[in-house]
Amino acid sequence: MVKCLNNEITVEELRRRLEIIRENIRTAALSGGFDPEAVRLMAVTKYVGAEAVLRAVEAGITLIGENRGQALQQKLPLLPRERLEVHFIGHLQRNKAARVVRMVDMVESVDSAALAQELEKQAGALERTLPILMEVNIGKDPNKSGVLPEEADRFAESLRAFPHLELRGLMTILPLGATQLETERYFSQMHALYVDIREKNRDNGCMDCLSMGMSGDYKLAVKHGANLVRLGTVLFS
Ligand SMILES: *Cc1c(COP(=O)(O)O)cnc(C)c1O
16 A cells, blocks of 8 residues: 655644644543643654655654654664654564664564564563553454454563563554444543553553554544554645
């Protein structure tokens, strides 16, 4: 799926869009009884080149997400890495894990024990701790990766065996075509799961991150407790 977004977008236009998005986030958080200040906004940069990412940084973006290791490798040398937090958000194959671990601050898409084991190995080799999110397939969509919701707690427990991984929270991508009602139900189920797992207070990471909501559904996600939204289209198109 190749989407061609506007690589020519200006800093002023990005600033204008960010202002509207932040206002939407504020309204949505308050409507759900959540703290608007706690919600972080990620620019998903997979549709655009490094120049557009640089303009987004100038417009105030401090967190970016990419779903391909190769694209990230091409863009990162052109970006002010020290001013940016970089998350990997795509399906990660085990043979690509070593390269990705070297480039990112967090992997949001940990969806299997095999991947967790490989990330543990690579983080250990670099003598670093890698913050991760567990990707949950909340809609039980057979076309999507992610841990099934009923297995999430067991998976969180199993991650304690990996000293170089720090479980910081949960991430989800909803099934395509979910109705508003289904969307709200999925987000609210995700929030409940996040709170449940967080309350176990396991010793392998402080759970502070619920990453859900994309361009089409970020307001509903924030209303139901997301504190990280991942936005591509609404920012760059
Ligand atoms: C592409 C992508 C997004 C952003 O999607 P938009 O609908 O363009 O905002 C968010 N999360 C993940 C995992 C993605 O791959």
